[in-house]
Amino acid sequence: MRVFITGASGHVGSAVIPELLQAGHEVVGLARSDSAAAAVADLGAEVRRGDLDDLEGLADAARDADGVIHLAFKHDAMTAGDLASAAAADLAALDALGNALTGTDKPLVGTSGTAMIPMMGVTGRPGTESDAFDGGYRIDAENALVGLAKHGVRSSVVRLPLVHSDLDDHGFVPALIGFARENGFSGYPGAGDNRWPAVHTRDAARLYRLALEGAPAGTRLHAVGDEGVPFREIAEAIGRGAGIPTRTVKPEDTAEVFRFLSAFVSVDNPTSAAITRELMDWKPELPGLIEDIDAGHYFG
Structure with a gap:
């Protein structure tokens, strides 16, 4: 499978690329700078220059691929406290990718976060993959992604907790x-x-690969090792x-x-991954x- 990845040179992307290559996939990684391009190439992937604001370029890359993993997020905006613009850019990128894949039954794996679950009012129990909400920060993008299942896209979303490893x-x-x-x-x-x-980066990378290869359309997954x-x-x-x-x-x-x-x-x-582990036959193995x-x- 020829896989297009946004955020390819980032923390999680640097583990997803070798995970995919080792499984026999061909990888094209988005890079917005010379240093990012060098990092993607060093990992063994083909480089495609661009960024999240190049919506036409994202759509073209998605059409050229057999599947897409969307990892990129404007973390610099989030760090500066501009959550709204970071979330808006994420939603726009997903719309471009999703529109390009509509009617193809190709996989599109996106990214969200487990922290949204208690912030949306779930307390007193671990959050689960079944927890879904009408809207909110990053929830709008998550819902748009899951909704693509009704439009001929095998979409899924991986909710990440704190991700850790020597790649971090x-x-x-x-x-x-x-x-x-x-x-x-x-x-x-x-x-x-x-x-x-929390989850080890390489355990999370394996779940992204499994989702790309076989997650049912409209699936929410939890990449959680430590509950x-x-x-x-x-x-x-x-x-x-x-x-x-x-x-x-x-x-x-x-x-x-x-x-x-x-x-x-x-x-x-606290967040459970029980549904994900059973559905995807995924078990965290690293520290x-x-x-x-x-x-x-x-x-x-």
């Missing part, structure tokens, strides 16, 4: 480590008993690795301590979050 240079864990070093302590909100789900790690345990692992103390953070200090992650650090987000942080590669 700019994700949530490096950000939390950076904050901790700047603050002189590794912080956790309140008692730190709110839970974050819910207490945030205090994450902070303690970071403290051990960085050699700094760990302590609680008062609600009024959250924005100062956690910067652009302040809206997320207090979220209690969990705390073991991975304790391995030391994040602190080099």
Whole structure:
């Protein structure tokens, strides 16, 4: 299968490309810069220059492919606090890809996040793949993607939790480590008993491949290895690795301590992947979050 990937040079894309190549697929990766193009080529994929704002280019690439995996997201806008424009660009890109694939029965695998589940009001139990919502941040794009199943696209969406591994240079864990070093302590909100789900990058990459190859149309999938790690345990692992103390953070200090992650650090987000594991015959096999942080590669 000839597969077009957006976000090909990113954290997850850098694991998805070799996963696909090892399975015998041909990969074309979108690259918006010379450095991204070099990274994609080094992984063994064909390079297609462009970005998320080149909607015509995205559509052309989708038409030329046998399947599409959409990983790109304007994380720089999200980091700057402009969630609305990041979400709008994601929805526009999905519309371009989906329109190009309409009526072809080709697979289109998109990306969302598990953090949206508690933010949409699901509390007191782990979130599941069956949880769906009328609209909201990133939910609009997720719903548009699932809706393509009615228009001849074998669409599916992978909801990602915190993704970690030695490939992770700019994700949530490096950000939390950076904050901790700047603050002189590794912080956790309140008692730190709110839970974050997590998955190893390469386990997530395998699920993307499985979704591309066989996910039923209109499927929501959870790439979750650790169902819910207490945030205090994450902070303690970071403290051990960085050699700094760990302590609680008062609600009024959250924005100062956690910067652009302040809206997320207090979220209690236990998430199940039971449906995904059974449907896709997918089982996470690589180290969990705390073991991975304790391995030391994040602190080099």
